[in-house]
Amino acid sequence: MKKYFEKQRNLLDYALASLWRRKGKNISVFLVFSLVIFLLASFLFLSRSLQVAAQTTLRQTPEITVQRMVAGRQESMPLTYAERIRGIFGVRRVSPRVWGYHYNEVTGANITVMALAGDPELGREPLAEGAFWQQGEQGRAVIGQGVVKDLDLGGRRTFSFFRDDLTLKSFAVAGIFAPETNILTYDLVLLDIADGRDLFGLADDLATDLLVEVVNPLEIATVARKISERLPDTRVVTRPQIQGTYQAVFSWRSGVAAICLLSALSAFIILAWDKASGMSPEERREISILKILGWQTPDVLQVRFWEGFALSLLAFAAGAILAYVHVGYFQAALFRPVMMGWSVLRPGFDLVPIVQGGDLLLIFCLSVLPYLAATVVPAWRCAAVATDAAMGG
C-alpha cells in the first residue's frame, strides 16, 4: 500500500512538473478555461439567485389583487368593496392595503411604503434583526436593507417621513428584513395600516387596493371573474397571470443566455480535444521514451490524468470563485442587462449569490470531465502503441 501511494505521489510530481515545463501553453489554456467556467458559473449563480428571489416574490404575491380604476387611473378604494367581495362564494379573506412611495430628495430614490392590516404574509419573512410589531401597535416599521442605506440610518433606529401637509411622522425601526429577501424588501418600509393611512392622509374607510385570498387555489380564475363581474370599475390581477408574465420573460432570457454559454463551452471542448488529440512530436516522443523505460500504459495515462485534472480543477475553482465575486460583489454586471430587464418590477436590489451543489456539479461535469477525456483519451491511444517515436529505423 505504501508503494502504491508513493507511486501516485511520484506520478503526480512528474505531472505537475510537466505542466510547469509547458507553462506557456498551459497558462493560456488555464485562462481560457477559467473564462469559460466563469461565464457559465456566473450565469448559473445569477439565474439561481433570480429564481430564488422570484420564488420569494411569487410566494408573497396575493392570490388576487383588486384595484379601483377611474378614467384609466388607479384610485383609492372604499372598504365597502371589500364587503361585496366577501360575499362571493370561495373567498376566504379580503385585506385592505395602503401603499405609496416616499421620494428621498437627498438620494433621489423612491422608497416603497406598504401598510397592511392584521397578520400580513410579509410578516413571515425572515428578519436580520428585531421583530414584527404586534397587531395594533403603531409608530413602528420593519424596513429593508436598502432603506437602511438610503436613509443613512447607521446605528440609529428612528426615522421620519413628511406627510402631505409637510408635518413629520416618526417611526421606530422594529426590525430589518434579512438580505435574502432583498428582491422583495430591499426598498420597502412595512407599516401597520393605520400608520399608512396617517402618513398618506387617507380616510379610514379607504384603501389603495384589496388583497383577496381564496379557499381553493384552483378557483382563483373563477373568483377573479366573479369579482370583475360584480365590480366592473375594478382591475383584477391574479397570481397565475403575474407568474405567467414572469415565466415568459425569464425563461426566454435564460434560455437564450444558456444557449450562448453552452455554445462557448462546446467550442472550448472541441478546441481542447483538438489540442490534446493533435499531440506534438515532442509529447509523442516523451510517451515513447517512458514506455520503453518500463512505464506501463496506465502509468502514462495517470500522468496525463493528473495534468488534466490539476489544470481543469484549478480553472474550475478560479472560474467559480470569480463568478461568485462577480454575482455577489459586482452584482453580475456582465449578465444583468440580459437577465434583468425585469428590474422594472422593482427598483434596485442586491443580488445574493445562491450556490447549490447541483449547479457546481453540473459545471464540473460540463467542463472538467470533457477536458479530462480530451487529454487522457488521445494519450491512451498514443501510449497503447507508441514506441516508434523513440526507436530508430
Add this chain to the structure above:
Amino acid sequence: MLIELENIVKIYNQGRVNEVTALDKVEMAVEAGAMVCLKGPSGSGKSTLLAIIGCIYPPTSGRAVIAGRQLARLPDRFLTMHRRRTIGFIFQRFNILPRISVFENVVLPLLPLGMSPKERRALAEPLLERYGIAHRRNFPAGEISGGELQRVAIARALINDPPIILADEPTAHLDSRLSRDFLADMLALKEEGRTIIMASHDPLVTEAAGVDRVYGVHDGRVTKDAC
C-alpha cells in the same frame, strides 16, 4: 542462453497494402556476459531486432526467449514488467528529455515503481558519480554537452541494474573520441558480467575490442559473424 531467437518473423501492418516484413526467419543466440554487435545499413531491421530482444513488442511468429521468458506468451503488461527488470536501453540520440534535470532523467524508470525520493537518490548518486556527471545533476538535460548526454543515457540504462544492455546506433551522433569513451564504458559493463547488444554500422563499434560476435543484418535476414 540468455537470449534465444528461433525462426523469428516480424511483419508490420500485416494484411494491409503497406505490409512490411522487417525480420525474416531470424535465428540468434546470445550467452550471458557476451558483447554482441548487430551490423547493417539503415532500414535493415536492426532496430526491430533490438525491439524484440528488448521486449518492446513480440514477434509476429517464432520463438523468442529473453532471460527465461518466452515473449509471445506475455501480454503487453508483463512484457513491460519483464523489460523493466532485465533490459537497459541506450537509444540513438540517447532520447534524454531535455527539459528535466539530469537527475530526473536518470531516475525516470524508477517513478512507477513507487520508490521514495530517498531510495531513488541512493540508486542514482553512485551512477552519477561513476559516470562523472554528479556536478550536473540539477542541470536541465538540454543544456549539457553530447558526451555528458551519452553518460546520462548509460546511467539511466543501469538504474534498474539490468543484466542486458541494448544500444541502438549509440555512436551515430558522437565524434570518435566520445565513441571510444562509450565503448570503454560498454567494455567495463561487460566485465561486470552484463550482456551487451549494440546495433550499429559504425566500424568503430563493430570492430571494437571486447565484441564477441557480430551479426550481419540485411533486408530482415541475419547472418552470423559478419566481420
